[in-house]
Structure formats: C-alpha cells, structure tokens
Amino acid sequence: MYVMIAGGGKVGYHLAKGLISAGHEVALIEKDKGRAAELFEILGETAVRGDACEVRTMKRYGMERADVVVATTGDDEDNLVICQMAKQRFQAPRTIARVNDPNNEEVFQRLGIDETVSSTKIIFNLIEREIETDQLVPIAALKRGNIEIVEIDLGSDSPVLGKEIGKLGLPPNTLIISIVRDDHALIPHVNTELESRDSVIALVESDQEPALRSIFVGER
Numbered sequence: 001m002y003v004m005i006a007g008g009g010k011v012g013y014h015l016a017k018g019l020i021s022a023g024h025e026v027a028l029i030e031k032d033k034g035r036a037a038e039l040f041e042i043l044g045e046t047a048v049r050g051d052a053c054e055v056r057t058m059k060r061y062g063m064e065r066a067d068v069v070v071a072t073t074g075d076d077e078d079n080l081v082i083c084q085m086a087k088q089r090f091q092a093p094r095t096i097a098r099v100n101d102p103n104n105e106e107v108f109q110r111l112g113i114d115e116t117v118s119s120t121k122i123i124f125n126l127i128e129r130e131i132e133t134d135q136l137v138p139i140a141a142l143k144r145g146n147i148e149i150v151e152i153d154l155g156s157d158s159p160v161l162g163k164e165i166g167k168l169g170l171p172p173n174t175l176i177i178s179i180v181r182d183d184h185a186l187i188p189h190v191n192t193e194l195e196s197r198d199s200v201i202a203l204v205e206s207d208q209e210p211a212l213r214s215i216f217v218g219e220r
Contacts, residue, residue: 001024001025001067001068002024002025002026002027002062002065002066002067002068003019003024003025003026003027003066003067003068003069003070004026004027004029004052004058004061004062004063004066004068004069004070004086005026005027005028005029005070005072006029006052006069006070006071006072006073006078006079006082007029007030007052007071007072007073007074007078007079007098008028008029008030008032008035008036008039008047009035009072009073009074009153009197010153010180010183010197010199011072011098012028012030012070012072012073013028013039013042013043014183015070015072016028016043016046016047017043020043020046026046027046027048027061027062027066028043028046028047028048029048029049029050029051029052029057029061030047030048030049030050031049031050031051031052032155032156033049034156035156036048036049037049048061052071052073052078052082053078053081053082053085055085055089058085058086058089058090063086063090063092064090064091066086066090066092067092067093067094068092068093068094068095068096069082069083069086069090069092069094069095069096070095070096070097070098071083071095071096071097071098072098073098074100074153074155075100076099076100076101076104079097079098079099079108080097080104080107080108080111080113082097083095083096083097083108083113084111084112084113087112087113087114088112094114094115095113095114095115096113096114096115096116096117097113097115097116097117098116098117098118099116099117099118100118100151100153101118101150102118105118147173147203147204147205147206148203148204148205148206148209149177149201149202149203150201150202150204150209150212150213151199151200151201152199152200152202152212152213152216152217153197153198153199153200154194154195154196154197154198154199154200154216154217155196155197155217156196156197157218158194158196158216158217158218159215159216159217159218160194160215160216161194161195161196162193162194162195163193163194164190164191164192164193165188165189165190165191165192165194166189166190166191168215169215170212170215171204171205171208171211171212171215172205172208173204173205173208174202174203174204174205174208174212175202175203175204176188176200176201176202177201177202177203178200178201179192179194179198179199179200179201180198180199180201181195181197181198181199200216
C-alpha cells in the first residue's frame with residue numbers, strides 16, 4: 001500500500017515510521033526546509049520537501065497512485081485542501097485528515113473527507129470518561145461554562161520558544177494543563193520553557209481561543 005502523508009510534525013513522523021515498519025511504501029511531505037532536512041536524515045528518501053497544497057507537489061510524488069492520503073499538518077485549512085484535491089483531482093480511494101479544531105469536523109465530513117481525527121476531541125473524551133467529579137470540575141460544567149480544551153502545536157517560528165509559561169501573558173481564565181514533548185506528557189509549571197514541536201494543551205474560554213492561539217503561533 002502506498003501512503004502519502006502531508007505534514008512532518010510529530011504525528012506525521014511517527015505515522016510514517018509505523019507504516020514503514022509494517023512494510024508499506026510511504027512519502028512524507030514537509031514544506032519547512034529545516035524540518036524536511038531533519039526528517040531526511042532519519043527516514044531517508046521517504047521524507048521529501050514540498051507544499052502538499054500544490055498540485056505540482058502532489059504530481060511529483062505520485063498522488064495519482066496513492067492508496068491513502070493523510071493530512072497531518074497543524075493547519076485545518078491546509079488539511080482540508082490537501083484531502084479535497086486528493087479526492088477530486090487524483091481520485092484517492094481514501095483520505096484522512098487531522099482536525100485541530102473539533103468544531104471543524106462536521107465541515108470536513110460534509111465536504112467528503114473520508115475520516116477525521118481530532119486529538120483535542122480524543123483528549124476531551126478521555127478526560128470526561130476518566131476523571132472523577134470529586135477530583136476536578138466535571139466536563140459537563142466546562143461545557144456549560146463555555147470553556148474549551150484546545151491543542152496548539154509549536155513550530156520552529158513560534159514566538160514563545162524559550163519563554164517560560166508564567167511570563168506569556170495568557171488571556172484571562174486560561175489554564176495550561178499539559179505539554180506533550182517527545183511523546184511524553186508533562187505537567188507544566190510557571191517556569192517551564194517551551195520548545196519547538198511542543199504540543200500545548202489548554203483550557204480556555206471559547207471567546208478567548210483566538211487570542212490564545214495568536215500568542216503561541218503569532219499573527220497570521
């Protein structure tokens with residue numbers, strides 16, 4: 001089976017490694033020059049540089065023969081474009097998209113993406129199932145209070161790299177509940193410094209989510 005993966009972050013990288021170990025042919029496409037070079041050093045010719053949102057990149061790496069196309073970038077719009085083009089232009093039999101904002105899942109499904117994966121939603125469901133109500137505020141209360149759990153991936157150009165969490169100037173009523181680093185979940189402290197490719201998981205009021213994201217990824 002030939003699998004094309006768009007996005008060389010932690011998700012794309014580990015997915016590629018697993019598929020290769022299982023004997024599948026894989027192309028891992030990463031548009032950041034530095035990250036693509038790192039992946040090439042580890043994975044060899046499996047890792048290639050290019051923008052998977054561009055048709056020429058898709059053609060160059062053989063999307064017309066791909067059995068599965070997986071979009072794992074940190075940008076929902078890019079993931080949607082990649083999967084839509086794979087389905088409509090290249091007739092890919094199966095498309096899978098990472099959805100960073102759970103509110104976008106319905107849109108992806110309406111537009112014909114075969115499967116969506118939302119790590120934020122998975123974490124939300126795990127917390128709802130596992131946490132006892134006498135330990136923390138129950139998730140039902142979070143819903144009524146208009147509070148969301150969000151996940152933000154930090155790229156190499158994030159303005160918060162090397163900064164301590166306690167000095168970030170977060171929006172009111174925001175709580176950083178975990179940092180996933182090198183596949184390990186950390187409990188953060190005010191003096192925890194952020195690193196490239198960290199995944200930050202936070203509780204935030206819904207109307208403050210854009211402000212929170214702008215702190216971690218910068219203005220777009």
